[in-house]
Amino acid sequence: MHEISIAGAIIDAVLDAARKNEAKKVEEVFIEIGELTALNPEQLKFIFETITAGTIAEGARYNIEVIKxxxxxxxxxxxxxxxxxxxxxxxxxxxxxxxxxxxxxxxxAGRDCCVKKIKIS
Ligand SMILES: [Zn+2]
Incomplete structure (x- = not known):
């Protein structure tokens, strides 16, 4: 289950960027994951939803693109x-x-995972 540590790192980066931009809320997060990372997008979404509870990223939508x-x-x-x-x-x-x-x-390509952009309000 390496999803948990990676999801944590992604959310840290998202929250950090949101704070720097004085966001009130994170609306949407665009993420690219390489197929070789063997990360499961559905599992990632589930973890994101769980760990963002109580943060400004709570309820954000996730767009996950798997890169060949x-x-x-x-x-x-x-x-x-x-x-x-x-x-x-x-x-x-x-x-x-x-x-x-x-x-x-x-x-x-296909070995990394990164946040492409986030939509904040
Ligand atoms: Zn060859």
């Missing part, structure tokens, strides 16, 4: 998305280049 992973192959220079195989559970699968099968790759 992109890789850069060191061998054949393939640059693009990878296919998704199985559901991720407790460990990350080996990621290979879909073109040549190389595992020496750089992950250029």
């Amino acid at each position: 992973p992109l890789i850069n192959c060191k061998k054949c220079e393939y640059n693009g998305p990878i296919e998704f195989f199985e559901k991720l559970h407790f460990f990350l699968p080996v990621i290979k280049c879909p073109k040549c099968g190389e595992t020496e790759i750089d992950i250029i």
